[in-house]
Amino acid sequence: MTRLVFLDVDGTLIDHSQRVPASAQEAVRAAVDAGHVLMLCTGRAIPEIYPDIWDLGFTGIVASNGAYVRLGADVLTDVRLDAAQVAEVSGVLDDLGAHYVWQSPDAMHPSAGFAQAFTELAALTGGQWDRYLDYIADYTREGLPESSSKCTFTVPSATGHDLSDVTGALAGAYTVFAGSISTGAGVSGELVANGVSKGAGLARVVAHLGADVADTIAVGDSANDLPMLAAAGTSIAMGNGTPEAKAAASWVTSRIDEDGLARAFAHAALI
Structure with a gap:
């Protein structure tokens, strides 16, 4: 069968x-x-x-x-979040001191903090993430995308914020999952459109x-x-x-x- x-x-x-x-x-x-x-x-x-x-x-x-x-x-x-939604979510994450990357079928748009944190993580883990960083390099773009499938983010523990602060600020407008990959000390999450x-x-x-x-x-x-x-x-x-x-x-x-x-x-x- x-x-x-x-x-x-x-x-x-x-x-x-x-x-x-x-x-x-x-x-x-x-x-x-x-x-x-x-x-x-x-x-x-x-x-x-x-x-x-x-x-x-x-x-x-x-x-x-x-x-x-x-x-x-x-x-x-x-299913994509549009430019206004991308800007809204990015603003909330910036206010909370989070690092994030917008992921789409054809491009990756990391915040400056996310890119730096991931590079540091690769060094701390003995290069385990070097392959990942090398591979996505050709797809990486600066700034915010016009649309995106998903956002992965990390809220560093030093900010004093956690996942509930992200979901609370977004008031249920998006679906947020606890993340499985973090760029360092803190909590991580993944955000997509509801449904x-x-x-x-x-x-x-x-x-x-x-x-x-x-x-x-x-x-x-x-x-x-x-x-x-x-x-x-x-x-x-x-x-x-x-x-x-x-x-x-x-x-x-x-x-x-x-x-x-x-x-x-x-x-x-x-x-």
């Missing part, structure tokens, strides 16, 4: 060194060879997906937490293909994966996942560095 599989990227498919573990590479290729349809389902935008990830055989992507969905060459969803989520992206792909949601499998590890885990027929959390992700899943595999994805695929009878 053909299954439709949705995979988170950070902490699920790629590890802290920005690489796909060998066991995960083998598992993905084996599942594709077995006839299953594999989709990336990530908070990352298209400019943040390394070519060697695509080379594993993914059919499409639910990107930017569901704001952009592409199946093959067909774009199924492309956008990985779960909604999964549902869009299922509807387009005329598939049965019971035949879908989702694997993730963090807050933005919760809607995806809830929407899938079978949900699996990584052993390195958050307590909330583990509680939301029907099964918990081992950590990413302990062959977690390969074990998840074996459990789901994909390989």
Whole structure:
């Protein structure tokens, strides 16, 4: 039976060194060879997906937490915040002393503070993020975009603010998830338009293909994966996942560095 599989990227498919573990590479290729349809389902935008990830055989992507969905060459969803919304959110984040980056299918617009913090993080982690910084360089633009799929931000602890200050200032006008990647001490978050989520992206792909949601499998590890885990027929959390992700899943595999994805695929009878 053909299954439709949705995979988170950070902490699920790629590890802290920005690489796909060998066991995960083998598992993905084996599942594709077995006839299953594999989709990336990530908070990352298209400019943040390394070519060697695509080379594993993914059919499409639910990107930017569901704001952009592409199946093959067909774009199924492309929800953008407009220039006025981008300016509003940026103003709130600036007032709170946050660092942020606007992510779209074709460009990345980091604030000066975000770019500097990420460069410092790469140095502090022994170059683990150098690959990421090098890859997105060609897509990086200055200033605010005219439209954007998503905003990722970090509120440094030194500001005295937290995620509730961001959501409070925006008064429910947007959907905010706790972030899984931080550029340093503090809290991080991810912001998209209301109604956008990985779960909604999964549902869009299922509807387009005329598939049965019971035949879908989702694997993730963090807050933005919760809607995806809830929407899938079978949900699996990584052993390195958050307590909330583990509680939301029907099964918990081992950590990413302990062959977690390969074990998840074996459990789901994909390989």
